[in-house]
Amino acid sequence: AQKVTQAQTEISVVEKEDVTLDCVYETRDTTYYLFWYKQPPSGELVFLIRRNSFDEQNEISGRYSWNFQKSTSSFNFTITASQVVDSAVYFCALSAYSPSGAGSYQLTFGKGTKLSVIP
C-alpha cells in the first residue's frame, strides 16, 4: 500500500524567510506520480506540480521549487522569500497502483502541513 508522510504539522515563518515542506512517500510501484496541492484559507484545493517517478529533475517556478529524490523517497517543496499569501495548508500526494478495490491508481494524500507566514 502507498503512504505519504508530511511530518511537519504546522510551520510558522516570518515573511521573506525561506521554508521547506517535507514529504516522504512509500510505494512498491516503479511507476508513480507525485503531486503538491495548496489549500488556502478559502478552502479550495489548487494543483501546484506533478512529477513522475522517472524524472528526478528539480523544478523551479518563481519562488517555488521542488526537490525529488528517489534515493530517499522524498519530494520536498521550498518557498523562497515567503509571503503572507503563501499561508495555506499544503498537501503532498502520491498516485500509484492500488491492488485493492478496482485494482487501479488512486491518489493518496499526506495529512498536510499548515504554513503560516507572519508579516
Add this chain to the structure above:
Amino acid sequence: DAEITQSPRHKITETGRQVTLACHQTWNHNNMFWYRQDLGHGLRLIHYSYGVQDTNKGEVSDGYSVSRSNTEDLPLTLESAASSQTSVYFCASSEGRGTPYNEQFFGPGTRLTVL
C-alpha cells in the same frame, strides 16, 4: 470556463437521515472522485468513477454510495447519516480514464454537519 461545482456548500442534517451531495463538472472528464477532509487525516478517498456506469469504493466507503448516470455528475449519498460523517466533502475530476498522472481539479467543498 469549465468548472466543477458542488451543492449545497453547507448542510446540517440529523442522524439517520439520507443526504445527497451534488457534484457537477463541465470539463467532460471521465474520472470523478469524492474525498472527505478531516483534521489530522488529510483527504481520504470515498468513491470514484472512471466513466458512466462505473463506480468503485475508496478507502472510506462505508455508509456512502455513488452513481454515475452521465459524464457530468457524480452525486454522493449518505444512506443514514451518522455524526462520524460530519466533515468537509470535496469532489474532484481529471482527464483520461483511470489515468494516474493527470492532476485532479477540485470543487469548492461541502461542509456537512450531522447532529
